Amino acid sequence: MNIYYHSLYTEGIDPESSFPRERYRLIKKKLEGRDSFRILEPQKADISHIYKAHSKEYVDRFLSYNLTEKEIREIGLKPWTENIIDRTLLITGGSLSALNDLLKGDPVSGNMAGGTHHAQQSKGSGFCIFNDLAICAMKAIESTEFKRVLILDLDVHQGDGTAQITRDISSIFTFSMHCKQNYPFKKQVSDLDIEVESGTKDQxxxxxxxxxxxxxxxxxxxxxxxxxxxxxxAADRYGKLNLSISGIKSRDELVFAFAKEKKCPVLVLMGGGYSEPIDETVEAFESLFLTAKAYNYKL
Ligand SMILES: [Zn+2]
Structure with a gap:
């Protein structure tokens, strides 16, 4: 199974930032010794793909360091480093590369980052600058292989940006299951939303x-x-749900069993994870990729 990773996923974030940037490096360390994963460096995303999901005006202002202080505050990841643009383009490129693997016939491919679901058409938000889910979905529906995309978003936060960008596109179906009491407080409307109450446990x-x-x-x-x-x-700094690592594993298994039933290849994007200390986040993502790898069957 291919997984895309670049050192700027970690190093493109300032060490002073409150974002747990080490998680990428630590997950890579966990996976690189296993011969069933091919860890590859992505290319930067081609801007033409980004324009399909975001307004040109927003994209161009970000790429020329011209976002306002207020816009940067809403995104977070501060203080921004000089690598923020390259990091963002590499993460988006990682997701697009994984999508390309699926277009070539792989049953599963992933990015060791991405899932930046809060970015809307003309603004970033909540650690998300460009929405790789929406960008990849737009690319997919223009292909001959993937006419209809189903997005399953199980982050604790609603996939509000993805819902907003793809709202009027009937060939992209958005499902978000998230904690009602978590950010964003003004939710968007996905094709199907399920809100769960804070404190919800595995079962x-x-x-x-x-x-x-x-x-x-x-x-x-x-x-x-x-x-x-x-x-x-449960150990997450922001999320208000109470899942264990074994609960996450059951969740991932359900998702892959569902995809298998549908005979669909799966693009795996990481999304949020901020446990304190970071070890549980790393362990849960390692488990995710191990479950994903088991999906390498012939569709
Ligand atoms: Zn989240």
Whole structure:
């Protein structure tokens, strides 16, 4: 299984930032010794793909260091380094490269970052600058292989940016299951939203997810994008749910079993994860990629 990673995923964030930048490096360290993963460096995303999901005006202002202080504050990741642009283009490129693997026939491919679901058409937000889910979905529906995309977003936060960008596109179906009491406080409308209450633990979460996936059985799709945020962990600094690592593993297994049933390849994007200390986040993402790897069957 291919997984895209670049050292700027970590080093493009200032060490003084409150964002746990080490998580990327630590996950890579966990996975690189295993021969079943091919860890590859992405190319920077071609801007033409980004324009399909974002307004040219916003993209161009970001790429020329012309966002306002207020816009930068809403994104976070501060203080910004001189590598913020390259980092953003590499992360977006990692997701596009993983999508390319699926277009070439791989059943699963992933980015060791991405899932930047809060970025809207003309603004960034909540650590997200460009929305790789929406960018990849726009690219997918223009291909001959993937006419319909199903986005499963299980981050603790709603996939509000993805819902906003793809709202009027009927061939992209957005499903978000998130904690009602978490950011964003003004939610957008996905094609299907399920809100769970703060404090929800493994058993109830898995039962709710299972019912949610049942509702998606009839959604036509050629490819599944999985935003697999692990900020649903009880140890997470921001997330208000109470999942354990074994709960996350059950969640991931449900998602891949669902995709298998649909005979869809899966694009795996990481999403949020901010446990304190960071070890549980790293362990949960390692588990995600191990579950994903087991999906390497012939579709
Ligand atoms: Zn999140």
């Amino acid at each position: 109830e979460y898995i039962a709710t997810l299972s019912k949610g996936l049942d509702k998606l059985k009839d959604v036509d799709c050629d490819v599944v994008f999985y935003q697999a945020g692990v900020d649903t962990l």
